[in-house]
Amino acid sequence: MEYDGIEFFNENKDIENDQFNRYLLHKYIKKLYMDNGANENEAEQATEELIIKFKDNLFGVNGLASMIGELSIPFFCSYFLQDTFVPKPDNVARELAPVHYMIWDTLENMINKDLYDKLELIMPRGTAKSTVVNFALSVYLHCYRKSIYTLVCGKTDQDSTEFIVQTRQAFEENPYIIKAFGKLIDSKNYTVNKNELELANRTKIQAISSTTSMRGKKYNGNRPSCIIADDYQSKADCVTEEARQKKYDTWTQDSEFAGDKAVYRHGKKIRSGTKFIVLGTIVHTSCFMSRLLKNKEYKHILRRACDFDVDEYFHSGLWEDFRKLYFNNKLQDSVSEAKEFYYQHEKEMQYKTIWQDKYSCLEEAISYYNNPTAWKQEMMNDASKIGTKWFASIKTLPYKSNECKDDIISHNVVKMMLCVDPASTDTKRSDSFAFLVGSVSDNGFKYIHKGELIKFDARTQFDEYLGHIIELLKIYKQITHVFIEKNTFNGSDANQLEKLIEQDAELSGRDIAIINESQRKNKDDKIASCVSAVNNGAIIFNEDDTDFIDEVKSFCGQNFSLHDDAPDCVSEFYNRIDNIEIIQPLRFLHLPKGLKF
Incomplete structure (x- = not known):
């Protein structure tokens, strides 16, 4: 397999001696030293010395990997959750984009450096924000007991159940986590059901739907240390102005009473407040996510699928030629001819997206042409056309x-x-x-x-x-x-x-x-x-x-x-019209004289 442009040929099942694991550990230790002021030579020397010091316990309990993982969320995800985030011959993971590492750096600033308590992350559909944030962060927080009680709010009960299944699997089956943190799932002594996990280190992860109130929820006397809302708004919450206002009010009022505020003693913070993370996309100019953008208590990150004017780009040059072919009613098979045109000019028609390994230039362009308003809403977080006339030309x-x-x-x-x-x-x-x-x-x-x-x-x-x-x-x-x-x-x-x-x-x-x-x-x-x-x-x-x-x-x-x-x-x-079937009438043929079945 290849990572950072380096080919790793062996798939060593021995975690301690695996070439890839050692490479990751070296890379992130060196990065930590350089982030703290060391030059490259100093960082390289200090890294080698630290690895030699821990040579007998690089990846085990209280080993070097677990120490570095606590300091670096990107390392934790890249090493401990490598089967999810690193492309290998035996998985279907995609190569991560810079935006995913930016998200992990942001979470590290929020959790470890305690720079802010509330984060709104607005991303295009399909950018794996649920996996990169909900799943990865929950596993991280509870491996290190940084959160005693984590509450994840999904859109539906089904979303909540699926999240718990994925998270439980990481604690029960992930060999890198088990080697470093032991067995954290003990279903005989702790609660394990479709909506919650109580771990052996006396912490709890619970998933609820967006229609369930967060108020008053506690675990062993503790309010949630971290509350994550993923796609918190449904379409029904965005249909009318009243529904949009109600959803925003419900969140702000619930969150106000669901978590704990930071504790200060003699002017010094001795306990952080509850961390609130809200993930989603813009659905309407006044939807829940749009309103939250104006809330000064939150750090806001908004990303789009493309960093250019898509209306201008997709209606000019080779893409405009493609569009005219795609919708040419005089052609027998306009779609095939348009795609053939694309493949003939594929190199010139490439454009940069937020996740190059995920989004196909051809498929995204076709999605845009078929429904520009919906595509811009879901991929560009642009709801500006909602409320304007839908049919521009007839x-x-x-x-x-x-x-x-x-x-x-x-x-x-x-x-x-x-x-x-x-x-x-x-x-x-x-x-x-x-x-x-x-x-x-x-x-x-x-x-x-x-x-x-x-x-x-x-x-x-x-x-x-x-x-x-x-x-x-x-x-x-x-x-x-x-x-x-x-x-x-x-x-x-x-x-x-x-x-x-x-x-x-x-x-x-x-x-x-x-x-x-x-x-x-x-x-x-x-x-x-x-x-x-x-x-x-x-x-x-x-x-x-x-x-x-x-x-x-x-x-x-x-x-x-x-x-x-x-x-x-x-x-x-x-x-x-395309789905109705026309039953042709039976035609009876006269057999030649003397011919019988």
């Missing part, structure tokens, strides 16, 4: 052109469906009944042949509403599936429509499937799935449907839009 074509130019009707229809979103009320502010006739072409692009918003009184115009569906089925003869949202009429409209089709001389001979399902998914999440396809011209609208198009253009999130029928209907069409 490609339109005439339904039928008398001139020799592109139109909707000329494209080959592979399959066609009708999506219906009935409105539940009939007030002036109420939603309209939305109707969308859409198809997918053999080039993979989707076409909206008809998009309508019609006001029906749900109580008195039920028959007129169903009659309009029948009319659309007769106009667009290639419709094979009708999707009707179930929430308004609870299935009665779908049942009545099926009867009307059976009774109609023209429609009864067609094989029309009716899909009637309730919608429980968050509407913003559902609509977000089609935003990039619309903005990049992968969904093409009928230019005559101005009301329908205008409502799509005006959408800026469920909480910031008067109506959402049109974009909601577009998202249903976009997410369903």
Whole structure:
């Protein structure tokens, strides 16, 4: 294996004599000396002398490695947790990035140097912040008994359980920890369950969900020494201004009473206060993490996936050429052609990310193109576009052109469906009944042949509403599936429509499937799935449907839009059309005379 550019060929199971272990120990001892003012020659000599002094106990109980591990969190993680953080032939670990070592240095300043008590760490999704902080720090704190009681707050109970499983495994199975600290798990005498670990050194790690209060929790009379909140806010905590304020208030009020303040005697600190660490990403401009950024009691670290203007970068040069190929509806397989273009220019199209060994330039760019707002929120911690219009551009074509130019009707229809979103009320502010006739072409692009918003009184115009569906089925003869949202009429409209089709001389001979399902998914999440396809011209609208198009253009999130029928209907069409199956009719062939099976 290779580490720091050095190849380690042996995989010695003898911890004391392993070449890699000795290299790590030497590297971090020398670094400690140099951090304390020694020059390189002085540090090298002092390191060699210390290793000789401890030559009979480098990695055992009270050995040199355990001493250096207490002084250096980066060494502790690199050596004691090497199977998690160091790439080896028998694991799938990734090469760590500079940001991970920066995090460990920050934690060392917080825990060992006691420079601050509260830390907010805002990182992109997928940067292993839970493993680098929650897992690594908890193991470190309890190996050295630096925390008597650690409380970890995950988003859900499942997150809490998974954290405890991973942490327990480190204490029970990690040979480097067992050799230096002994068996710290004693399930016969101490509590070990899915949400807490009581260790043999009389310390405890407990994991709770974000909905559980931290107040009043103690272990052997001790309040938590360290409280870690990881992805503390859920989507439900960010939907409304009231929910966002409540989440922030809950944390500040709970944390105020959950920990201990520092103890001073004669002006000297004799005990540190509880350490609070909050990890997460920015979800909204006024979400919990955003509000905490303004709290002066916290040290704040915010990192983004890329240190450049992604909007400008991904819409210029070779990446702009890639985007145009990716969303070119005239190509038979635009995705494959765009990727082939990338591979031909791969070297020139590379860019620096926060974790080079994790993030693929191609995959991240495609994610950005498919949903720029969501990507910037999760990867750039940029929620500035939330509350602004989602659909920046809409490609339109005439339904039928008398001139020799592109139109909707000329494209080959592979399959066609009708999506219906009935409105539940009939007030002036109420939603309209939305109707969308859409198809997918053999080039993979989707076409909206008809998009309508019609006001029906749900109580008195039920028959007129169903009659309009029948009319659309007769106009667009290639419709094979009708999707009707179930929430308004609870299935009665779908049942009545099926009867009307059976009774109609023209429609009864067609094989029309009716899909009637309730919608429980968050509407913003559902609509977000089609935003990039619309903005990049992968969904093409009928230019005559101005009301329908205008409502799509005006959408800026469920909480910031008067109506959402049109974009909601577009998202249903976009997410369903590819999954519907067309059953081809059986064809009977006449066998040649005299031929039998």
